Amino acid sequence: xxxxxxxxxxxxxxxxxxxETGERERLKDLLRAKLxxxxxxxxxxxxxxxxxxxxxxxxxxxxDLVAEITPKGRALVPDSVKxxxxxxxxxxxxxxxxx
Amino acid sequence: xxxxxxxxKSCICHMCGAHLNRLHSCLYCVFFGCFTxxxxxxxxxxKRHNLAIDLLYGGIYCFMxxxxxxxxxxxxxxxEEQRKxxxxxxxxxxxxxxxxxxxxxxxxxxxxxxxxxxxxxxLRHNPKxxxxxxxxxxxxxxxxxxxxxxxxxxxxxxxxxxxxxxxxFLSDRHKCEMQSPSSCLVCEMSTLFQEFYSGHRSPHIPxxxxxxxxxxxxxxxxxxxxxxxxxxxxxxxxxxxxCKGDDNGKKANNPNHCNCIIDxxxxxxxxxxxxxxxxxxxxxxxxxxxxxxLDLPGSSTPFxxxxxxxxxxxxxxxxxxxxxTTLTDCLRRFTRPEHLGSSAKIKCxxxxxxxxxxxxxxxxxxxxxxxxxxxxxxxxxxxxxxxxxYVSFPLELDMTPFMASSKESRMNGQYxxxxxxxxxxxxxxxxxVVNHQGTLESGHYTSFIRQHKDQWFxxxxxxITKASIKDVLDSEG
Numbered sequence: 001x002x003x004x005x006x007x008x009x010x011x012x013x014x015x016x017x018x019x020e021t022g023e024r025e026r027l028k029d030l031l032r033a034k035l036x037x038x039x040x041x042x043x044x045x046x047x048x049x050x051x052x053x054x055x056x057x058x059x060x061x062x063x064d065l066v067a068e069i070t071p072k073g074r075a076l077v078p079d080s081v082k083x084x085x086x087x088x089x090x091x092x093x094x095x096x097x098x099x
Numbered sequence: 100x101x102x103x104x105x106x107x108k109s110c111i112c113h114m115c116g117a118h119l120n121r122l123h124s125c126l127y128c129v130f131f132g133c134f135t136x137x138x139x140x141x142x143x144x145x146k147r148h149n150l151a152i153d154l155l156y157g158g159i160y161c162f163m164x165x166x167x168x169x170x171x172x173x174x175x176x177x178x179e180e181q182r183k184x185x186x187x188x189x190x191x192x193x194x195x196x197x198x199x200x201x202x203x204x205x206x207x208x209x210x211x212x213x214x215x216x217x218x219x220x221x222l223r224h225n226p227k228x229x230x231x232x233x234x235x236x237x238x239x240x241x242x243x244x245x246x247x248x249x250x251x252x253x254x255x256x257x258x259x260x261x262x263x264x265x266x267x268f269l270s271d272r273h274k275c276e277m278q279s280p281s282s283c284l285v286c287e288m289s290t291l292f293q294e295f296y297s298g299h300r301s302p303h304i305p306x307x308x309x310x311x312x313x314x315x316x317x318x319x320x321x322x323x324x325x326x327x328x329x330x331x332x333x334x335x336x337x338x339x340x341x342c343k344g345d346d347n348g349k350k351a352n353n354p355n356h357c358n359c360i361i362d363x364x365x366x367x368x369x370x371x372x373x374x375x376x377x378x379x380x381x382x383x384x385x386x387x388x389x390x391x392x393l394d395l396p397g398s399s400t401p402f403x404x405x406x407x408x409x410x411x412x413x414x415x416x417x418x419x420x421x422x423x424t425t426l427t428d429c430l431r432r433f434t435r436p437e438h439l440g441s442s443a444k445i446k447c448x449x450x451x452x453x454x455x456x457x458x459x460x461x462x463x464x465x466x467x468x469x470x471x472x473x474x475x476x477x478x479x480x481x482x483x484x485x486x487x488x489y490v491s492f493p494l495e496l497d498m499t500p501f502m503a504s505s506k507e508s509r510m511n512g513q514y515x516x517x518x519x520x521x522x523x524x525x526x527x528x529x530x531x532v533v534n535h536q537g538t539l540e541s542g543h544y545t546s547f548i549r550q551h552k553d554q555w556f557x558x559x560x561x562x563i564t565k566a567s568i569k570d571v572l573d574s575e576g
Contacts, residue, residue, distance in 0.1 A: 061166035062158075 014093070023092055027085060034081045044073050110154060114138040123160065126150040134160075157181075238265070239550060240295050241302030241561035245309055249560055250327040253546040254334060255305065256558040257531035258288075259295045260548040261468055267360050268292040276344030284311050284334075285341045302561035312337070327533050327544050328390070328472045335361055335389050365389045368464035370503045373445055374436075374457050380449030385463050390470040393429040397486045426471065426492040434461050434501045461503040469498070469527055476539060485539045489575060492529070494568070499525040534574050547571045 018024035035041055051068050052060055110122060112133045121134035127148035132139030139151050143162040151160050157177050158167040214222065238260065242252040258264055267273070268289050277283040287308050294303050312319060316333040319325050342359035366387050373382045436459040439445065444453035475486045499505055502525060530549040535542050545559045547566055557566040 063166070 017096055018092070021092075021096075027088060030088065031081070031085060034084065035077070038078050038081060040073075040076055040078070040081075043076055044069055047072055112136075112138050114141070122154045123151040124154055126152055126159070236300075236550070237298060238296050239556055239563050240299065241558070241563050243302050243304045244560040245304070245306060247325075248305075248309060249544040250325045250330050251305070251309065251312065252560055253327050253533045253544045253558065254331045255291065255308070256546045256548050257331075257533060258334075259292060260531060260550065261364070262530075263364050263467060264360070265292060265296075269296060272360070273342075277341055278344070282311065282314065283341050284308075284315060284337045287311050288338065315341075326476065327535070328392075331470065332389060335365055364467045365470070367462065367466035367469065370461050370463035372459050372461070373439075374459070375445070375447040375449060375454045376456055377454045378447060378449040380447060382445075382448065389466075390472050391430075391433065392472040392474055393426075393433055394474055395429065395486050395488050395490065396424055397488045424488060424490050426490060426496065429471075429473070429490065430498075430501050434459065434506075459506070461506050462498060462501050463503045465498055465502070465525060475535065483539055485535075485542075487575065491572070492532075494529050494572070496527045496529070497525055498527065529571075532571055532574060536575075547574065 015024070018027070047069055048065055051065060055064070110124070110131050111117065112120070112122060113131055115133060115136060115138060117133055117136070120136055122131055123134050123139040124131050125139070125142060125146075125148050127150065128146070130139075130142050130146075130148075131154070132142050132151075134140075134153070140162065143149055143151065149162045151162070152158070153160065153167075159170065159173060160166070161168045242248075242255060244252065269292055271289075273285050273289050275283050275286050277286075280286050291303075291305070291308060312330075312334065315337045319330060319333055339357065339359055339361040342361060343357065366389060368385045369388045369391075370383060370385050374380070375382075436457045438457050439455065441455055445456045446452070447454045447456070471492075473490055477484050477486060532547040533544060534546065535544050537543055545557060547555055547557050547570070549555050553568065555566045555568060555571050557564050557570065
């Protein structure tokens with residue numbers, strides 16, 4: 001029974017292509033490097049420390065931290081980084097137009 | 100477990116087949132499960148296997164505590180396995196990224212620093228700590244003029260504020276290879292950095308440095324005023340040789356295989372293309388360089404036009420305003436195609452005869468620190484004089500238009516790729532300017548150096564004063 005709609009199916013196909021060609025890994029590496037370069041990683045690290053100080057080291061689990069910092073993490077990604085990755089993905093899709 | 104990271108791509112969740120959702124491996128049996136979808140949690144509950152390891156970062160999760168736990172013994176084992184795995188993986192860049200390595204070319208994996216017992220002891224015995232605030236002046240120190248040594252002082256100021264060089268020396272990375280360490284210029288540089296960053300505010304007297312320079316670069320000895328640019332090149336040369344323990348230039352100097360800190364930071368590759376005007380065959384050579392020496396307008400060789408039929412195109416956001424020569428103008432002139440006249444025919448391997456040709460220089464490989472030398476001192480057969488034409492230079496410089504790769508793209512008819520403007524690889528930030536006041540016979544060198552991000556200081560031998568960005572950009576250069 002196929003319960004996926006067309007969008008989700010497209011996403012899955014693209015994702016598979018990204019993984020197969022190794023592009024997903026490359027994009028991840030690029031994103032990692034960009035986020036360190038622009039100071040995002042340091043900002044979030046500082047935020048983590050604040051959360052731990054506030055809640056106390058004994059009372060915070062990794063999952064708590066993840067839940068706490070994810071929204072801020074998402075918001076702090078600079079537009080230029082988003083643009084660049086989008087550009088990369090677009091280029092990739094253009095090259096694999098037979099999707 | 101760490102070797103299994105090699106095959107991490109073939110590890111998939113036993114329940115849903117995914118391998119991307121924070122896959123964990125059970126520590127009691129062979130089971131892989133997603134963390135995000137709670138598959139590993141289910142396994143832990145049903146089998147009462149309460150420990151699992153995160154396959155991406157190696158953290159150990161305890162289902163009883165419902166959190167990652169940190170056991171000293173496990174951390175030790177993890178560190179050791181990581182180190183071994185890194186050595187094996189060093190040739191597969193995609194997997195290496197999991198360990199957040201920085202490709203410094205020195206071949207060491209980045210790991211966070213943990214003090215050894217001895218270091219802890221040292222730290223306890225020396226409780227004084229120095230905190231770097233935005234307005235602290237650490238690293239700034241005047242230099243006494245030992246008799247027309249301002250040419251040396253300026254270059255020393257520039258070198259001690261070169262971030263990569265500073266980091267290299269302050270983290271004690273120099274291991275002396277010289278037969279007699281007392282004659283090693285690199286060791287002396289190391290001492291110099293210690294002096295500069297010691298926090299002392301009195302000017303430093305660089306007599307040992309001067310003596311070593313005189314010993315190893317005889318042509319600079321004596322109390323006459325010397326050329327700062329010549330000193331820079333001589334200093335880099337001696338430092339480069341001493342990094343390999345080459346005391347008197349006897350060892351074969353093969354710049355292509357040297358990996359010393361000087362080469363890593365300062366060496367670039369200059370590509371020279373000679374095109375035969377008859378068969379259009381191109382002969383290419385690449386030479387290493389430490390500096391880019393630029394001719395100026397007003398010298399005996401004509402400056403304008405930059406190239407046959409050139410227009411005032413916009414480069415680096417500066418259009419050529421008639422009257423002000425820019426650094427970019429000088430660079431464009433440096434990389435222009437040049438007709439080698441009929442008296443300088445080159446033997447063409449395509450035509451097998453001497454033909455007229457054009458020669459063009461472009462940047463093949465950019466150094467991390469680029470030194471631009473404006474040739475203000477003219478020593479021609481007729482006269483020796485100083486060209487004082489003001490040349491404006493920017494705080495940020497994009498070298499992309501002068502790259503060999505850009506030239507190839509232009510020749511193939513491709514316009515500049517739009518992603519190049521997002522690519523920061525060819526962009527430079529200004530951090531030091533050396534100026535000469537006066538004439539060829541009697542003059543004085545001073546320098547401007549950038550300490551923190553936007554704080555500039557003027558160094559006039561022993562006197563250091565705060566300077567504005569405008570002061571820097573208005574200076575002659």
